[in-house]
Amino acid sequence: MASTWRTRKADQKTNLAKRRSPNIAEVSIPTHFRCPISLELMKDPVTVSTGITYDRQSIETWLDMGNTTCPVTNQDLEVEDLIPNHSIRRMIQDWCVANHSYGIERIPTPKIPVTPAQASEILSGIAAASRRGETTKCRELAVKVKAFAKESERNRRCFMSHGAGRALAASFSAFAAGPLENSKTGVLEDILSALVFMHPLDEETAWHIGSPESLDSIVLILKCGDLAGRLGAVLVVKELVSANGEWVEVMANTKGLIEALVKLIKEPIFPQATKASLVATYYMVNSDVERMASRFVDLGLVPVLLEILVDSEKSMCEKALAVLSGLLSCEEGREKAYEHALTMPVLVKKMFRVSDMATEFVVSALWKLCKNYNEEEAEEGGRRGESLVEALQVGAFQKLLLLLQVGCSGSAKEKATDLLKLLNGYRGRAECIDTMDFKGLKRPF
Incomplete structure (x- = not known):
């Protein structure tokens, strides 16, 4: 019985709310409150020399596009001719207040x-x-x-x-x-x-x-x-x-x-x-200034970038990958990357998860890490050899194949092909793991 009473009470409140808040679509905006260009409610009405009132943003955009005439009268205009129409603006604000129950918010008073x-x-x-x-x-x-x-x-x-x-x-x-x-x-x-x-x-x-x-x-x-x-x-x-x-x-x-x-x-x-x-660093690292990348590496930037890549948003990831790829152009940068447990897992994981630009930086970074690989070092258990095996384990081979299938830029395609040739000879030495789950990997700090 109590449950039925509460249900009826809730229905009554809902119906009352509906009666008090009509749909905003039911409100008709007066014609003289609409901008002749956008046909939307004017927020900052200004009157031009021809006597026509427009919304400031619309008429300024019109003039910025190279137009020099009034859209309504076709007479010549100058941007200095825009005079705030305070009377119309106050009328619009009063109309907004009167129709607040319809969901219409009062336009703020624009600053001069x-x-x-x-x-x-x-x-x-x-x-x-x-x-x-x-x-x-x-x-x-x-x-x-x-x-x-x-x-x-x-x-x-x-x-x-x-x-x-x-x-x-x-x-x-x-x-x-x-x-x-x-x-x-x-x-x-x-x-x-x-x-x-x-x-x-x-x-x-x-x-x-x-x-x-x-x-x-x-x-x-x-x-x-x-x-x-x-x-x-x-x-x-x-x-x-x-x-x-x-x-x-x-x-x-x-x-x-x-x-x-x-x-x-x-x-x-x-x-x-x-x-x-990061953007400033990118331009400096990729400049012709000798040993520029090494100076950034010596300051410990490689592990910091890898940490940024773990859980940052798209724009930050793109910039971090761009800088990291530049740092891997020098031997010191590659050595720091070989030493870090997150390097291969994070790079491979980000190959398709960020953007096309990020994908190209990932391929470039992987290519720089693997291009100097040689069999002697692999047999001796060198870092580059270990990195190739790790790349196979975290699914780099499969993702590179997929990248070639879905398409990429010429530079990325060439590097991806080189990487596949390098990795193909060692596919039997490593078992691929699920690249979606790196939770078990221990960080070195």
Whole structure:
């Protein structure tokens, strides 16, 4: 009896909820609240010089595509002609509140975008403050640049078009010159945090931020700056080395920079910082600078990368595999990989589990580990021979065959074919185990 009563009570509550919350599809959005371009409810209505009101994002996208006319009247337009329509926006907000029971959320009041005049004034202020050595004023303006750029893509583009990257980099270089006092560290960190939003860096910006004094300050921030400062520093380093190969040698000759990058990978502060460190490391390891890979290996990066591969998400795995493949190009890197119990199991396991890009890095890494194999060493129980046997045990042969069947790039196909030839002669020496289960494998730490 009690059970029946509770069931009826629950049904009554459900029916009442249905009556109070009609389907949102039943609500008809007034025509004058819809953007003429997207036909969606306007969130930031702006009126152009022709008198037509659009949603800001839609009309700016229209203009960014190279269009110079009003979509409705076909008259000429300029982006400066966009005037916020506060009356329509308040009417839309009132309508949203009135229809809240239908599941419609009130649109937030949009923030006013930065104007070209404001951007120019802020950047001029940064230049003047850096010339006078006014750290407090420069910090205040750099924080303002970051806040505006973070707020919207439109603001970021506005600052970029007025040379924000060059202004910030020149200011950083000015404060980095001379003895680095504690009072300077804060302004340098704030400038870097703002500069992160001004990518890609042009040649003049890179020249300022890549000066010896600037790089020394960046290394110091990477090692002992605050979290935001360290993130900004590593993002700038990544941008430099990925934009131009000439900067790799400059970075390699900057005392303490490589150690700082490795530390960020070993002791992560943010996933974004770790990924930026891995990308910067990738470009440096795969450069023509002599013994670059060996320097990273000597700092203990190989076992760290293998640990990252165990349970990281797709993007992190791709970057870790890219760096690992580069480190295996040197003898020291391969020796460290041979010594690690996770090397073969993790590489083979990741062959099809991440992405096509990751698969190519896996094949490249396996090929580098096995290509110098020779029978004498195998008979003597050498590390390379042991690695080949282990690769067979964890199912590398079967996965490589499958890879050739499903298809891959020319480079990966060539390496996979070479690996199969190497492994084929030793198939009788090892029994394949299930590559899906490596729980029983002991780690060396």
